Amino acid sequence: MSDTIPAVESDAGRTARLLAGFLAVAIVLIADQASKHWILYGLDLPQRGSVAVLPFLNFTMVWNHAVTFGMFGGVGRHGPLVFSTISMIAVLALLAAMWRARKLWIAIAIGAIAGGAVGNVIDRLRYGAVVDFLHAHAFGYSWYVFNVADSAIVCGVIAWAADSLFSRPTP
Template sequence: MQVNHLKKWYWGLGMLFLIFLLDQISKYCILNIVNLPQKGSIPVIPFFNFTMVWNRAITFGMLGQFGSWGSVIFSVSAFVIAASLFIWMIRARKIWVIMSLGAIVGGALGNILDRLRFGAVVDFIHFHVAGWSWYVFNVADSAIVCGVIILLMDAFFGWEE
């Protein structure tokens, strides 16, 4: 391993831990400090609410029919994917690829921990405007989506270092 590559790998690991910590701290605050009602919403600004959702399925509530087995199936699947992405992160050369993979893995680990602790993922960020409402998500979901967008942009545009 080149020393230069090793330094880049640390950036990915740093991003992984940062996203994981931000995700878990935000969920702790929502569950223990904000005291968000289990079935309710707290308006923050006109287009943004804290809305409590226990997501027992995957994105947009898909595959929710697995019931109590869903938590186990989704946790194991997410862990296998996260481990594969972690290996990719270690081998990657481009700093933005390394950091976006770190963000994706950190987000995945945050959601896996929720499923293991609560049997569901804690979602609470809710944007809405003019009758249009985005799905409720969390910090981990945001990091995963942003990381995937960066990876797709790199794949399509082939950015150089």
């Protein structure tokens, strides 16, 4: 048996992680909404349909009335409210997880996921669908059309999953 006392987390450490997590929420949310505003009103992509940006990237306008990869698209006119409600419940769970996060980068990853989810909720409530416009394609393959919020969610989930898979448990 050890005579050492388990380390007690400092309030400063938790505060720093929470600030970083909420900063990630804000950065993702601002970048997502600003990019969508520019796509809709600056570039006028709904009228243009698709614009080649690079040999492997187009801006292609898609109104996503469903969820990831078009799943659950048959919910009907209540879809935006149903999907928004579920998303905001998930955001609350993410914020609770961010509060418990013991690593700075996990708090940031969770913040990115939450910021992306809120960005897509804003679209659903404002437009009735999510604004998707990034269309990557290469070597004869065309990916789904997505947005900045989706990218932040995927990157955050990958970081969080990698930590879960490859980190040693803390005593």
